[in-house]
Amino acid sequence: MEKLFEYSNKLIKEADTGFLRYMYNEINWKSRMIGLIGPRGVGKTTLVLQYIKQNLNPTETLYVTAEDFYFVDNRITELVDTFVKYGGKYLFIDEIHKYKDWAKELKLIYDYHKDLRVVFTGSSVLDIKKGVSDLSRRAVMYNMQGLSFREYLQLFHNISAKTYSLEEILEHKVEIADLKRPQPLFADYLKRGYYPFALEEDLEIRLGQIINQTLENDIPMYADMNVATGRKLKQLLAIISKSAPFKPNMSKIAEMLSASRNNIADYCLYIEEAGMISQLRDNTGGIRGLGKVDKIYLDNTNLIYTLAEDTSNKGNIRETFFLNQMRVRHDVFASPVSDFLIDNKTFEVGGKNKGQKQIKEVENGYIVKDDIESGFLNVVPLWQLGLTY
Numbered sequence: 001m002e003k004l005f006e007y008s009n010k011l012i013k014e015a016d017t018g019f020l021r022y023m024y025n026e027i028n029w030k031s032r033m034i035g036l037i038g039p040r041g042v043g044k045t046t047l048v049l050q051y052i053k054q055n056l057n058p059t060e061t062l063y064v065t066a067e068d069f070y071f072v073d074n075r076i077t078e079l080v081d082t083f084v085k086y087g088g089k090y091l092f093i094d095e096i097h098k099y100k101d102w103a104k105e106l107k108l109i110y111d112y113h114k115d116l117r118v119v120f121t122g123s124s125v126l127d128i129k130k131g132v133s134d135l136s137r138r139a140v141m142y143n144m145q146g147l148s149f150r151e152y153l154q155l156f157h158n159i160s161a162k163t164y165s166l167e168e169i170l171e172h173k174v175e176i177a178d179l180k181r182p183q184p185l186f187a188d189y190l191k192r193g194y195y196p197f198a199l200e201e202d203l204e205i206r207l208g209q210i211i212n213q214t215l216e217n218d219i220p221m222y223a224d225m226n227v228a229t230g231r232k233l234k235q236l237l238a239i240i241s242k243s244a245p246f247k248p249n250m251s252k253i254a255e256m257l258s259a260s261r262n263n264i265a266d267y268c269l270y271i272e273e274a275g276m277i278s279q280l281r282d283n284t285g286g287i288r289g290l291g292k293v294d295k296i297y298l299d300n301t302n303l304i305y306t307l308a309e310d311t312s313n314k315g316n317i318r319e320t321f322f323l324n325q326m327r328v329r330h331d332v333f334a335s336p337v338s339d340f341l342i343d344n345k346t347f348e349v350g351g352k353n354k355g356q357k358q359i360k361e362v363e364n365g366y367i368v369k370d371d372i373e374s375g376f377l378n379v380v381p382l383w384q385l386g387l388t389y
Contacts, residue, residue: 004064004068005062007068011049012053012058012063015046015052015053017054020050021047022389023036023144032110032117034118035121035122035135035142036141037123037142040213040214041146041195043196047144056090060087061089061091065098067095067098076093076099076102084113091117091118093118093119093121097218106135106139110138123214145275145328146300148325148387148389149387150387152193153176156189159178159179161176162387163387166385170366170380172380181373182381182383189386191301194324208306211237215234215237215274216234218274219233223266232259233271236257236271237277239253239257240298241298244308245295245297245316246295276298278297278298278299278320278323278327279293279296280294280297280323281294282333282334283333291334297316297319298320301317301324314351318350318382319339322368323340326340326342328388328389330343338359338365346359348365349382351371368381370383
């Protein structure tokens with residue numbers, strides 16, 4: 001355990017607290033058990049280390065990763081028993097999905113150690129969601145995604161901007177004193193601004209590693225797939241990346257993959273939950289997830305430039321950005337007459353020459369234009385929709 005504390009204190013000390021992700025202030029850190037989930041590479045580890053450094057006493061706090069060799073021969077429950085006896089009050093467990101039977105042990109820890117607060121993170125969203133059902137009402141869950149355009153401005157260019165609600169953006173209330181020309185920075189964000197690690201070198205290599213780890217390890221481990229089925233996931237993502245956004249034809253995709261048609265919807269769900277794609281559904285029933293899948297997109301624009309740069313088009317990139325940024329605060333549905341539907345408002349996304357034709361019969365219709373700096377009437381600049389979180 002001494003080595004665990006040594007490693008923990010080193011990481012906490014090295015944590016840079018100059019920039020805090022949007023999720024930092026949204027988590028109720030007073031909860032006894034907190035789960036923070038999200039795709040690989042979005043900054044979950046950094047966020048918890050920042051919180052420890054700024055708020056907790058290191059002598060009462062332990063950060064561990066479930067990938068540590070310590071857990072080959074030791075149980076988390078045993079670690080906690082010893083930790084609590086020595087006055088431990090705050091335990092942070094990273095990559096919890098790497099630990100077998102993690103949900104059962106966390107349940108025991110919650111029940112037996114009333115004064116201990118536990119925060120766990122996980123990148124394998126599917127596995128975490130499956131385990132959370134075992135935790136019942138014990139764990140409060142938070143889902144974190146990559147950088148917004150607002151966060152990118154602050155982290156990459158030291159330009160501060162407050163968050164704006166969708167209503168404020170539609171009413172043209174956005175003001176950023178230090179942002180004179182948003183378009184060049186917005187174009188850079190679309191290519192490399194979604195993942196915090198893009199500040200370092202070798203973005204494409206690291207992003208490729210995340211994609212491979214997710215498709216070859218995380219999903220197959222969760223779904224108990226064999227190697228051949230795992231390869232089909234990579235083939236499916238390749239098909240989607242070359243075609244997105246597209247209306248899914250499950251029979252055609254199944255034929256291309258030499259797979260059962262019944263499995264394709266499951267494969268898509270696995271890849272979506274792992275943060276690689278987004279499935280846009282219609283609003284039948286009005287509840288997220290129950291509608292029929294209308295289109296499939298890659299999850300974010302950085303993935304487009306990594307996986308499909310040769311076949312990508314501007315329309316795809318614009319729609320992907322809109323869906324990715326809006327889903328954090330809103331339920332986004334496919335519009336029956338245009339591109340997207342949010343809170344009974346219809347949005348048509350396009351370039352600066354996009355006209356009003358498709359929404360002229362719609363009561364609450366908006367044109368979202370790329371390549372413009374400011375909005376007017378029902379026309380909104382696309383980049384401003386990256387300021388909502």
